Amino acid sequence: xxxxxxxxxxxxxxxxxxxxxxxxxxxxxxxxxxxxxxxxxxxxxxxxxxxxxxxxxxxxxxxxxxxxxxxxxxxxxxxxxxxxxxxxxxxxxxxxxxxxxxxxxxxxxxxxxxxxxxxxxxxxxxxxxxxxxxxxxxxxxxxxxxxxxxxxxxxxxxxxxxxxxxxxxxxxxxxxxxxxxxxxxxxxxxxxxxxxxxxxxxxxxxxxxxxxxxxx
Amino acid sequence: xxxxxxxxxxxxxxxxxxxxxxxxxxxxxxxxxxxxxxxxxxxxxxxxxxxxxxxxxxxxxxxxxxxxxxxxxxxxxxxxxxxxxxxxxxxxxxxxxxxxxxxxxxxxxxxxxxxxxxxxxxxxxxxxxxxxxxxxxxxxxxxxxxxxxxxxxxxxxxxxxxxxxxxxxxxxxxxxxxxxxxxxxxxxxxxxxxxxxxxxxxxxxxxxxxxxxxxx
Numbered sequence: 295x296x297x298x299x300x301x302x303x304x305x306x307x308x309x310x311x312x313x314x315x316x317x318x319x320x321x322x323x324x325x326x327x328x329x330x331x332x333x334x335x336x337x338x339x340x341x342x343x344x345x346x347x348x349x350x351x352x353x354x355x356x357x358x359x360x361x362x363x364x365x366x367x368x369x370x371x372x373x374x375x376x377x378x379x380x381x382x383x384x385x386x387x388x389x390x391x392x393x394x395x396x397x398x399x400x401x402x403x404x405x406x407x408x409x410x411x412x413x414x415x416x417x418x419x420x421x422x423x424x425x426x427x428x429x430x431x432x433x434x435x436x437x438x439x440x441x442x443x444x445x446x447x448x449x450x451x452x453x454x455x456x457x458x459x460x461x462x463x464x465x466x467x468x469x470x471x472x473x474x475x476x477x478x479x480x481x482x483x484x485x486x487x488x489x490x491x492x493x494x495x496x497x498x499x500x501x502x503x504x505x506x507x508x509x510x
Numbered sequence: 511x512x513x514x515x516x517x518x519x520x521x522x523x524x525x526x527x528x529x530x531x532x533x534x535x536x537x538x539x540x541x542x543x544x545x546x547x548x549x550x551x552x553x554x555x556x557x558x559x560x561x562x563x564x565x566x567x568x569x570x571x572x573x574x575x576x577x578x579x580x581x582x583x584x585x586x587x588x589x590x591x592x593x594x595x596x597x598x599x600x601x602x603x604x605x606x607x608x609x610x611x612x613x614x615x616x617x618x619x620x621x622x623x624x625x626x627x628x629x630x631x632x633x634x635x636x637x638x639x640x641x642x643x644x645x646x647x648x649x650x651x652x653x654x655x656x657x658x659x660x661x662x663x664x665x666x667x668x669x670x671x672x673x674x675x676x677x678x679x680x681x682x683x684x685x686x687x688x689x690x691x692x693x694x695x696x697x698x699x700x701x702x703x704x705x706x707x708x709x710x711x712x713x714x715x716x717x718x719x720x721x722x723x724x725x726x
Contacts, residue, residue, distance in 0.1 A: 364610035371603035387587035394580035
């Protein structure tokens with residue numbers, strides 16, 4: 295039986311979407327990518343909402359039409375029975391803990407600061423949120439830095455899903471106005487992730503977003 | 511070998527903590543509960559931070575001192591090899607998807623609105639956040655209502671971890687100012703959860719919180 299070709303509906307410069315691309319590339323799994331400009335309403339069309347009522351990317355679609363949403367749930371499903379998800383139940387729970395940490399304590403600050411700086415007008419009132427986002431995002435980075443004092447990876451003894459999830463927005467934290475200079479262990483870990491087999495970087499943002507980020 | 515007694519560090523009227531109590535009760539597992547008043551800084555002591563640098567409850571502690579954080583990761587670990595977590599990988603991924611939905615698209619609105627109304631002074635500037643929290647929380651409830659048009663449970667064919675996670679704050683959504691009158695399928699599902707074997711309700715909030723909720 296041939297391996298199923300999966301379809302990813304995603305916005306390439308979204309860290310949540312890049313997580314899925316990175317793992318698929320590292321697994322060597324065939325996939326089709328459908329670009330969805332979530333920053334401009336493409337997840338709120340009737341066709342998209344019929345597949346994901348929560349109007350978010352990424353979304354995984356199987357050949358039989360079945361859908362899986364939530365980036366970190368997609369990572370876990372793709373990683374089943376591979377080295378990217380620990381086989382030991384306790385260690386797998388630790389990896390899951392980092393995945394929930396990423397979505398609750400990291401992404402809403404580190405990723406949202408990047409979004410506001412790159413994808414909203416320079417005079418957007420949302421920019422008033424940035425100081426609080428930076429403060430909370432730095433707290434998340436400090437928790438990561440502390441973990442890396444005693445461990446090489448977040449997933450367990452080996453690189454895997456939790457590293458991929460945390461890498462996505464930490465690697466572009468500077469876009470959100472974060473300075474990683476005070477986080478030497480995170481800086482080393484980012485380099486270790488970039489050196490893993492099959493690693494692919496996130497594509498460059500649009501010229502418009504790049505100009506806003508430069509001017510922020 | 512006797513079954514290990516787990517220790518839960520939790521704040522009893524926190525939905526995130528009640529998730530863990532509810533599953534432990536339904537599993538019939540022995541546990542010890544250490545009350546941690548997270549609303550008044552008890553997660554920011556040096557002793558607590560040494561165990562959980564992310565200063566949150568709940569936190570699970572094993573007899574050997576090993577720690578697991580993040581309510582939904584704790585649920586998954588406790589539910590391994592039980593009917594509360596689907597054995598099928600695809601269905602388990604769907605349950606995980608709802609767990610991430612709960613932490614990203616539901617809890618930050620439905621739970622935080624309740625916290626602001628019950629645990630901040632009546633003249634707190636944070637109360638200005640409430641209209642936006644209600645709007646976003648209602649979007650999450652609408653996604654849940656839509657799912658329940660075609661399914662009985664969130665976890666899969668049977669009640670389990672995703673139902674427990676979503677129940678925790680949906681059942682007390684009125685505390686946050688939400689009206690479930692427009693969500694009949696959610697109302698029915700809440701009743702089905704309350705009827706499951708071994709169900710225990712969340713303890714009552716303090717008189718002070720109850721008075722604030724009544725006055726909000």
